[in-house]
Amino acid sequence: MTETLFYRLPWRATAVYPGVHPGQMVGAGHLFKRHQPLIASPDPRRLDLRASVLDPFGGYRVRVYQQESTVNVYVLADMSASMGYADKQQTLIQFLLTAANSVLSYGDKFGFIGCADGIDKRWLLPACQQSGRVDELIKRLKNHRYSGSSNGLKNAAALMPGKRSLVFLLSDCHFSLTQLRDLLGSLQGHDVIPLILWNPHEYASLPDWGMMSFKDMESRATRTLFMRPALRQKIMVAYQQRQHDLKHIFRAFGNEPLFITERYSTQTINCYLQQRAT
Amino acid sequence: MNLAVSTPWGLAGLLLVLLPLFTSGMQASATPWLALMPADRLSSFIDAGLRLCAMTVIAALVLGMAGLHRTEQSLERIGHGAHVVLLLDRSSSMDNSFAGRAPNANNDGKDAEESKSGAARRLLTDFVKHRETGLIGVAEYSTSPLFVMPLTENKTAVQAAISATATPALGFTHVSKGLGMALSFFQQQSVTGSRIVLLVSDGAAVIDHDSEQKLREWFKQQQVRLYWIFLRTANSPGIFDKPEDSRDDNAQAMPELYLHKFFLSLGSPYQAYEAESPDALKQAIADINQLENLPMHYFERIPKQDLSATCYRVAGLLLLVLLAVKFCEVKR
Numbered sequence: 156m157t158e159t160l161f162y163r164l165p166w167r168a169t170a171v172y173p174g175v176h177p178g179q180m181v182g183a184g185h186l187f188k189r190h191q192p193l194i195a196s197p198d199p200r201r202l203d204l205r206a207s208v209l210d211p212f213g214g215y216r217v218r219v220y221q222q223e224s225t226v227n228v229y230v231l232a233d234m235s236a237s238m239g240y241a242d243k244q245q246t247l248i249q250f251l252l253t254a255a256n257s258v259l260s261y262g263d264k265f266g267f268i269g270c271a272d273g274i275d276k277r278w279l280l281p282a283c284q285q286s287g288r289v290d291e292l293i294k295r296l297k298n299h300r301y302s303g304s305s306n307g308l309k310n311a312a313a314l315m316p317g318k319r320s321l322v323f324l325l326s327d328c329h330f331s332l333t334q335l336r337d338l339l340g341s342l343q344g345h346d347v348i349p350l351i352l353w354n355p356h357e358y359a360s361l362p363d364w365g366m367m368s369f370k371d372m373e374s375r376a377t378r379t380l381f382m383r384p385a386l387r388q389k390i391m392v393a394y395q396q397r398q399h400d401l402k403h404i405f406r407a408f409g410n411e412p413l414f415i416t417e418r419y420s421t422q423t424i425n426c427y428l429q430q431r432a433t
Numbered sequence: 434m435n436l437a438v439s440t441p442w443g444l445a446g447l448l449l450v451l452l453p454l455f456t457s458g459m460q461a462s463a464t465p466w467l468a469l470m471p472a473d474r475l476s477s478f479i480d481a482g483l484r485l486c487a488m489t490v491i492a493a494l495v496l497g498m499a500g501l502h503r504t505e506q507s508l509e510r511i512g513h514g515a516h517v518v519l520l521l522d523r524s525s526s527m528d529n530s531f532a533g534r535a536p537n538a539n540n541d542g543k544d545a546e547e548s549k550s551g552a553a554r555r556l557l558t559d560f561v562k563h564r565e566t567g568l569i570g571v572a573e574y575s576t577s578p579l580f581v582m583p584l585t586e587n588k589t590a591v592q593a594a595i596s597a598t599a600t601p602a603l604g605f606t607h608v609s610k611g612l613g614m615a616l617s618f619f620q621q622q623s624v625t626g627s628r629i630v631l632l633v634s635d636g637a638a639v640i641d642h643d644s645e646q647k648l649r650e651w652f653k654q655q656q657v658r659l660y661w662i663f664l665r666t667a668n669s670p671g672i673f674d675k676p677e678d679s680r681d682d683n684a685q686a687m688p689e690l691y692l693h694k695f696f697l698s699l700g701s702p703y704q705a706y707e708a709e710s711p712d713a714l715k716q717a718i719a720d721i722n723q724l725e726n727l728p729m730h731y732f733e734r735i736p737k738q739d740l741s742a743t744c745y746r747v748a749g750l751l752l753l754v755l756l757a758v759k760f761c762e763v764k765r
Contacts, residue, residue, distance in 0.1 A: 237465035329466035357465055365763035366479075369470060370461035377461050379480040380473060382763065389471045397469055 158421040160257035162321065163432035166346060168224040169318050175261050178224025190216040226321055227282040228258045229266040229345075233326035234278060235305035236372040240327075241354040246419040247325055248296055250350070253421050254323060255289040267292060268314055270307030279314065304373050305330050312341035324349045328401050329373075335401070339408040348431070349405050349412040350424070358394040361387050435504040436740070443499030450495070453487035458755075462765040483758060490751045497744035507732040514567025514729050515627040516584055519557060519591075520615040521598055522634035523575040524606040526666070527553075531710055533666045549664045552711040553633050554595055560718045561591050567626060567729065570618045571595065574611025575603035584618050586733065606636050608692065609644035616651045626729025628657045631721065635664040637688040640695060649699060658702040662717050663689065665709045672705050 168178040181188055181196070190206050193199070193215035206216035230251055238244060251267065258265040262284075269278025280292050305326065315322070322345045328335060339347065361367070363384050370377045380386060398414060405412040413427045438444060457480070464470065521527075529535055530546035547555075561569055568584035571594040582594040615630045622628075640648070652659070665671050672693045676682040684691040696703045706717035 240463065240465045327465055329469070358469075362763045364761075366459065366758055366761050367763045367765075368457050368459035368461040369464040369467055371467035372463050372465055374467070376467055377457060378467055378470065378476075379457055379459060379483070380470065380476040381479045386471075386473055386476070389473070390469075393469055393471045 158253055159260065160254055160421060160428065161425050162228070162257070162348075162428050164226060164321065164346065165432050166319065168226040170224040170226060172225045173222055174225030174263060175223050176226050176263075178222050180222040180224055181219040182222035184220035184222045186221040188219050188221045191219050193217050225261075225263045227264045227266060227316060227318065228254070228321045228323070229268060229282065229315055230254055230323045230325060231308070231311050231342075232267065232269045232278075233305045233308060233324075233328075234269045234271045234299075234301050235329075236302050237305075237327055237329045238352070239301035240372060241356050242418070243327060243352045243354060244301065246352055246415060248293060249419045250323075250325065250424070251289075251293060251296070255286070255293075259284055259286050259289070265289060266315075266320075268311045269296075270305060270311055271301065272303035273307045274310055274314065275307075282316065282320075305334075308338050309334065309341060311338075312344075315345065317344070320345045322347045325352065327352050332400060332404060335404055339404070339410070343408065347408070347410050348428075349410050351401065351412050351414045353394075353398075353414055353416045355416050358390055361390060363387060435506060437502060437504050438496070439500030439502065441499070443495065446495035446498070447492060449491050450488050452491065453484045457484070458487065459759075459762055460764050483755065486751050486755055490748045490755065493744040493748035493751070497741040497748065501740040501744055503735075503738040503740060505737045506735045508735055509730070510566070510733050511728065511730050512566035513626075513726040514564060514731075515629050515727065516568045516570075516619065516622060516729075517564070517629045517631055518570045518572060518584070518615040518618045519595070520611050520630055520632045520634075521550075521553065521557075521571070521573045521595075522606060522608075522611075522632075522636070523550075523573045523579065523598065523603050524634075524636060525601075525603065526635050527664070528601065529666065531664070531666060533668065547711055549635050549666075550598055552714055553662075553664065554598055556711070556715050556718050557595050557633070558592050560722060561588055561595065563722060564588075566731070568622075568731065570615075572611060572615045572618065573598065574607055574614070576605045576607055578607070578610045578614035580614060584622060586731075606634065606638045608632075608634065608638050609640040609648060612648055613644070613651070616648070616655055616657060619655045619657060623730075624656060625731060627727040628655060629721070630657055630659050632659065632661045633664065634661070635666060636669075637663075637692040639684045639688050640692065645695065652699045652701045656701065659696055659699070659704075660717075660721050661693070661696060661703070661705045662714060663705060663707045664714065665707050667709070672707050 164176045168174065168176045170178060171180060173183065190203060193202070196217045196219050198217060201218045203216050203218045207214070210216055232247055232251070238247065255265050264282035264284055265280070266282035267278070267280035267289075268274065277295065280288060308326070322342060324342070324347050326349075328351050362382050365382050366379060367382050368377055368379045402412055411431065413424065415423070527550040528548050530548055532546060568586055569588070569591045570584040571581040571591060573579040573581055581597070582591055585591065612630065612632070619628055661672075663672050670687055670689055672689050674687070674690065676687055676690070681687060693705055696705070706713075706720070708714040708717050
């Protein structure tokens with residue numbers, strides 16, 4: 156609850172409102188940006204005498220500083236049935252809570268888009284600064300059972316503002332790579348931070364021997380596997396290959412994904428965010 | 434393979450066979466995305482095998498409950514053998530021994546004599562036992578012909594029919610009607626192999642003119658060979674005896690001789706044996722057994738076979754397999 160997500164932007168926010176992130180606006184700030192004529196920025200307190208003397212036209216030059224701006228932060232969550240596996244839902248809610256608290260404490264706007272088969276109005280929170288709405292959303296999320304596929308994700312971009320926003324994409328990416336490419340293509344105007352929730356229980360803790368029947372949480376298809384060490388190894392390799400493929404695609408769109416396979420920890424995410432910002 | 438069931442509506446349960454196609458019967462553990470699990474040929478092979486197993490179990494149980502059986506069938510066969518009708522004399526003299534006395538086994542038991550019918554019974558039972566192929570029928574005659582057993586390949590039934598002659602015999606000897614009945618056995622049969630009437634008697638009787646005509650006609654029609662085993666009682670006239678006095682040379686005085694003459698005149702193959710003791714009788718029967726083995730074409734009848742036990746056995750066996758797999762199941 157007290158933990159904060161230290162997200163830094165490696166780009167400049169375009170928002171007019173002052174906030175904590177480097178922005179494109181000039182105004183009250185500490186970072187010198189350029190000189191301007193007094194007429195353009197009529198603030199005599201910022202007069203730069205040296206620059207004014209050196210000006211060949213004899214005009215007054217005023218220093219302007221870069222204003223720190225706010226940014227819209229969206230959490231784009233995959234709420235398909237597969238996200239109901241083990242503790243993924245728990246992780247999602249925990250992250251949502253931490254993210255919402257950090258974003259609101261930074262003075263940024265927080266939005267949430269939950270997608271399953273489509274986009275349900277219930278799981279839609281437009282960018283706002285009201286912690287009450289966030290709390291109410293989280294309360295409802297706790298009692299919700301995830302179902303359906305993740306087809307709604309591709310429509311999520313339409314619900315986001317045209318301005319560049321920070322988007323935390325929470326998914327297990329258990330859909331086809333083509334779908335992932337389409338999704339990332341539609342989100343290219345935003346800064347996407349992919350957090351991929353995997354649970355080692357689904358591939359690493361399989362038994363060495365025995366008959367096992369698996370049921371797909373989304374398509375309800377079943378398959379019986381005769382588990383043996385070779386097959387177990389094959390499954391592990393398949394998951395590793397999948398991880399590799401996902402990384403490859405995310406990197407192609409300029410995003411380094413973070414795989415959350417252990418228990419949720421804000422520290423891990425902070426560590427990742429810091430690496431990303433530098 | 435003519436299969437049939439005794440309760441056809443029970444086959445409605447065969448619809449349940451489709452059940453294993455929809456459910457594996459295993460506790461499925463949820464997995465987020467099945468497509469990530471690599472395809473495994475051995476597993477799908479085992480899965481298909483198990484489903485097939487389960488389907489077979491259900492089918493076998495349903496068929497077992499419906500009472501699956503194989504209907505009675507006839508199998509076409511070609512072998513060596515003959516159609517034999519045993520025509521037995523049931524006149525009361527047959528209960529006497531070859532010496533012409535009533536067998537008195539209960540006196541001292543040492544020199545117990547066998548009755549003629551007893552010896553015939555014993556040896557004919559042996560004879561039946563050693564005939565591997567061919568049909569055997571049994572007819573008897575005394576005052577009137579007795580229909581005992583039609584031509585059949587069921588040896589047990591024939592042996593039972595022969596042993597049934599152990600009951601005390603009846604009065605007279607009416608050989609022409611007996612022969613008529615023996616010949617009638619062949620009426621519905623196709624001509625294949627050799628056809629034999631084995632007449633076992635200890636006496637003869639006069640055959641009247643009408644019957645004589647009819648018998649001649651039938652013997653010709655049915656192409657039947659006749660064997661006559663004459664169980665001669667000591668001091669009684671035999672088949673081959675010539676009358677000492679020409680006044681005795683008539684059918685009433687010497688019926689055996691005249692019956693023999695009549696048989697000879699039938700035109701169909703005929704052989705007479707005169708047996709004066711059980712050993713001679715045995716010899717005669719062995720002769721016939723050797724002689725009559727012509728190629729024949731016949732239909733062997735296989736009785737109805739109940740297959741439900743087999744169904745249950747198959748189901749039980751496969752259920753054991755499924756149970757074993759169930760124990761190998763991993764539950765999460």
